[in-house]
Amino acid sequence: MSLSLPKPLSEAEPGPVLLVDRLEGNEKLCRRLREVGLCEKAEIQLLSRGGQIICNVCGTRLALSHDLAKKIWVKPNSKK
Amino acid sequence: MSEESSVQPRRYAVVGNPNCGKTTLFNALTGLRQKVGNYPGVTVEKKSGYFIGQHGEKIELLDLPGSYSLSAHAPDERVTRNVLLGLRSDTARPDRVLCVVDASHLERNLYFITQVLELGLPSIIALNMVDLAEAGGVFIDAKKLSEKLGVPVIPCQAQHRETLLPLKLALSRAEMERSNWALAFPSALMRAVDTLAALSAKNELLSLAIQSDENSKQRDPLIRVKSMLLLTAPDVEIELLAAELHMSSALGVAVAQRVMLDRELPTWREELIGVRYEQINKTCQTSQGRSTITNDETTHRLDEILTHPFWGWVGFLGIMSLMFVSIFVVAAYPMEWIEKGFDLLGDGIKGILPAGDLRDLLSDGVVAGIGGVITFLPQILVLFFFIGLLEDTGYMARAAFLMDRVMSKVGLHGKSFIPLLSSYACAIPGIMATRTIENAKDRLVTILVAPLMSCSARLPVYALMIAALFPAGAVSVWTKGAIMMGLYLFGTVAALAFAWLFKKTILRGETPIFLMELPPYRCPAIKHIFLQMFQRASMFLKRAGTVILGISILLWFLASFPKVKTESFSGEPDKAEQLDQSYAGHLGHFLEPVIAPLGFDWKMGIGLVAAQAAREVFISTLAIIYHVEGDEKEVKENSSFLRLTLLKEKRSNGLPVYTPLTCLSLLVFFVLSMQCISTLAVVRRETNSLRWPIFQFCYMTGAAYLASLLVYQGGMLLGFH
Numbered sequence: 001m002s003l004s005l006p007k008p009l010s011e012a013e014p015g016p017v018l019l020v021d022r023l024e025g026n027e028k029l030c031r032r033l034r035e036v037g038l039c040e041k042a043e044i045q046l047l048s049r050g051g052q053i054i055c056n057v058c059g060t061r062l063a064l065s066h067d068l069a070k071k072i073w074v075k076p077n078s079k080k
Numbered sequence: 081m082s083e084e085s086s087v088q089p090r091r092y093a094v095v096g097n098p099n100c101g102k103t104t105l106f107n108a109l110t111g112l113r114q115k116v117g118n119y120p121g122v123t124v125e126k127k128s129g130y131f132i133g134q135h136g137e138k139i140e141l142l143d144l145p146g147s148y149s150l151s152a153h154a155p156d157e158r159v160t161r162n163v164l165l166g167l168r169s170d171t172a173r174p175d176r177v178l179c180v181v182d183a184s185h186l187e188r189n190l191y192f193i194t195q196v197l198e199l200g201l202p203s204i205i206a207l208n209m210v211d212l213a214e215a216g217g218v219f220i221d222a223k224k225l226s227e228k229l230g231v232p233v234i235p236c237q238a239q240h241r242e243t244l245l246p247l248k249l250a251l252s253r254a255e256m257e258r259s260n261w262a263l264a265f266p267s268a269l270m271r272a273v274d275t276l277a278a279l280s281a282k283n284e285l286l287s288l289a290i291q292s293d294e295n296s297k298q299r300d301p302l303i304r305v306k307s308m309l310l311l312t313a314p315d316v317e318i319e320l321l322a323a324e325l326h327m328s329s330a331l332g333v334a335v336a337q338r339v340m341l342d343r344e345l346p347t348w349r350e351e352l353i354g355v356r357y358e359q360i361n362k363t364c365q366t367s368q369g370r371s372t373i374t375n376d377e378t379t380h381r382l383d384e385i386l387t388h389p390f391w392g393w394v395g396f397l398g399i400m401s402l403m404f405v406s407i408f409v410v411a412a413y414p415m416e417w418i419e420k421g422f423d424l425l426g427d428g429i430k431g432i433l434p435a436g437d438l439r440d441l442l443s444d445g446v447v448a449g450i451g452g453v454i455t456f457l458p459q460i461l462v463l464f465f466f467i468g469l470l471e472d473t474g475y476m477a478r479a480a481f482l483m484d485r486v487m488s489k490v491g492l493h494g495k496s497f498i499p500l501l502s503s504y505a506c507a508i509p510g511i512m513a514t515r516t517i518e519n520a521k522d523r524l525v526t527i528l529v530a531p532l533m534s535c536s537a538r539l540p541v542y543a544l545m546i547a548a549l550f551p552a553g554a555v556s557v558w559t560k561g562a563i564m565m566g567l568y569l570f571g572t573v574a575a576l577a578f579a580w581l582f583k584k585t586i587l588r589g590e591t592p593i594f595l596m597e598l599p600p601y602r603c604p605a606i607k608h609i610f611l612q613m614f615q616r617a618s619m620f621l622k623r624a625g626t627v628i629l630g631i632s633i634l635l636w637f638l639a640s641f642p643k644v645k646t647e648s649f650s651g652e653p654d655k656a657e658q659l660d661q662s663y664a665g666h667l668g669h670f671l672e673p674v675i676a677p678l679g680f681d682w683k684m685g686i687g688l689v690a691a692q693a694a695r696e697v698f699i700s701t702l703a704i705i706y707h708v709e710g711d712e713k714e715v716k717e718n719s720s721f722l723r724l725t726l727l728k729e730k731r732s733n734g735l736p737v738y739t740p741l742t743c744l745s746l747l748v749f750f751v752l753s754m755q756c757i758s759t760l761a762v763v764r765r766e767t768n769s770l771r772w773p774i775f776q777f778c779y780m781t782g783a784a785y786l787a788s789l790l791v792y793q794g795g796m797l798l799g800f801h
Contacts, residue, residue, distance in 0.1 A: 032153065032595070039354045048383070054598065057188075058357075059185050060188045061599075061600075063387075063484075064593075064596075065488065
């Protein structure tokens with residue numbers, strides 16, 4: 001078990017597979033994020049982090065803004 | 081045929097995520113020629129077609145807009161949902177569903193598809209792009225997947241027609257399964273859905289609106305899906321949704337159930353979606369030979385460059401520059417041929433027909449008017465080719481990604497860039513592509529500014545004015561290309577500036593969240609791109625053949641009548657005198673005081689009035705005006721007659737009319753002004769009000785007038801002519 005604490009996706013490192021821990025934001029935004037596959041416990045892989053963020057969710061490349069990435073809290077994948 | 085099936089055609093709805101190859105499959109099955117694209121928002125029209133099944137029966141297909149979820153975030157997704165739920169009065173609910181799934185993105189695709197399966201309609205799943213999936217190391221066991229989902233799963237490759245036979249056979253079957261797919265929700269959630277569904281079923285039975293032929297097999301799942309949608313709607317939307325689903329009478333119960341759920345199962349909102357993904361994940365793992373996280377190496381490598389904060393922009397500007405320079409270099413040769421062809425045609429007519437009004441009408445009105453516009457067809461084709469290429473390769477989404485940083489500065493979503501880029505070709509498809517924008521205000525802002533992007537109809541005007549600015553050979557094609565790009569840039573900056581202004585004032589709202597899928601890069605199907613080019617070009621030619629032909633004839637009439645009585649020494653009426661005294665001349669003179677401060681004379685006034693219908697008419701108008709006026713010998717000797725005539729035009733004080741400053745002022749006017757009846761009609765339809773098109777017309781024309789005034793008067797003050 002890793003001791004790393006959850007942190008926003010905007011601060012995560014590209015590469016390893018992460019798990020979504022929790023989402024911040026209003027009901028509408030959360031439903032939106034969950035529907036694209038960013039629901040709690042989902043696997044996510046950060047691919048690149050420039051001005052915006054590209055990540056891999058459910059085998060698709062998703063692009064999202066930095067502000068949005070701050071609302072997605074991730075933790076290391078302890079399952080593996 | 082005695083079979084019942086031949087009497088009543090089967091109606092399939094074709095559904096799937098954006099980018100799953102749905103439209104390609106639809107085209108391959110129906111043979112209906114349509115536009116195919118790789119970015120969200122291409123399939124927004126209602127498209128239907130049919131093919132003849134294996135037993136000679138007619139099988140109808142309705143291509144629904146690509147969707148990610150039945151929750152329907154954008155207007156086009158709402159169309160899909162409402163058709164599937166039978167809520168649209170203009171479209172009957174389909175009897176069956178053909179679900180198209182991108183095999184390389186199975187998990188993501190199944191989120192929406194399982195929602196559709198739960199509707200209880202007989203369904204078939206077309207497992208598309210199996211070749212791409214296998215190349216990426218994903219092997220899907222269609223049989224196992226079919227067992228899990230309870231409906232036939234048929235592998236195919238929409239791009240290769242020969243792989244479609246099994247699918248056609250399956251679609252032709254008389255009897256079809258309904259899916260037994262069901263979600264295992266926590267009991268509290270299940271109870272809430274059951275309670276709401278039971279109540280709605282009762283309400284519906286009581287109401288007169290219920291269709292008697294709907295059996296419970298179809299009705300019950302439908303009501304359950306509707307109940308689930310209502311239950312999960314965000315607070316701010318629930319009332320509206322209840323009305324849309326015809327479930328207003330159940331609203332109270334839905335709200336009560338939500339309160340109860342919040343108490344009993346605080347995480348119910350995430351469970352509702354999480355359970356679906358978990359179950360899909362299990363399904364995928366048993367039927368798929370690889371982990372769910374897959375990476376397309378090529379796409380990843382390309383994206384490292386093309387979405388890079390620095391190199392991405394270099395690539396973007398490079399592609400855009402290449403596009404605009406090509407418009408000039410590649411298109412120059414065919415343009416010359418077309419120009420020569422029309423000159424020969426005009427001469428031919430003059431040779432065959434005896435002198436008179438008919439001959440003048442044909443050679444000066446019809447041939448000159450239409451020829452002036454068709455000359456620009458090659459440039460328009462090149463532009464359409466590039467836009468098709470960008471759509472087909474998947475680059476368009478990257479352009480939106482890069483542009484989001486700019487767009488978010490003016491309060492818009494990166495996705496708004498896609499309609500704006502399409503508007504470079506034509507504002508009409510651009511405005512239609514705004515249907516994927518989720519927020520209504522952002523969508524309206526995008527619609528309002530889209531016509532500021534320089535469309536292909538402006539291209540002829542730009543080209544002619546640039547040619548008039550610089551006589552042949554004075555500057556290189558590259559300089560002309562750069563000026564052209566500058567004009568496009570000016571329009572783009574104006575569009576962004578107005579978007580910012582509108583977001584700050586009349587359509588105030590927060591900058592939307594940026595979240596979009598980047599489809600994998602794909603090798604473009606040249607066949608499809610050429611097909612699109614051909615379709616768009618024929619639309620352009622149709623306009624040339626109808627609107628422009630009509631206006632050309634009308635203008636010729638206005639410029640040629642009433643006939644001047646006074647005759648010159650040669651026995652022919654003086655041509656300049658004739659135009660001056662004609663109806664068109666009167667109109668131009670009437671307008672002259674208004675447009676004189678912009679540096680325009682009365683002849684340009686005639687052109688501007690005519691161009692209110694469609695911008696490119698300006699060229700044909702000038703062609704007609706100067707043909708009517710010009711010396712026939714000159715017409716014969718010079719192929720680029722119009723350009724030269726413009727340069728020779730003199731004002732009453734002897735100074736040339738088309739000075740660089742006037743050309744510039746005219747260019748600025750055309751960049752900003754709203755001169756397109758078709759666009760206004762589309763805006764009226766899309767915004768469902770007259771207010772917005774009127775507003776759009778006023779603000780754009782006003783801005784054009786002011787900007788031209790500034791350019792001309794400012795230029796004069798600085799000592800330019």
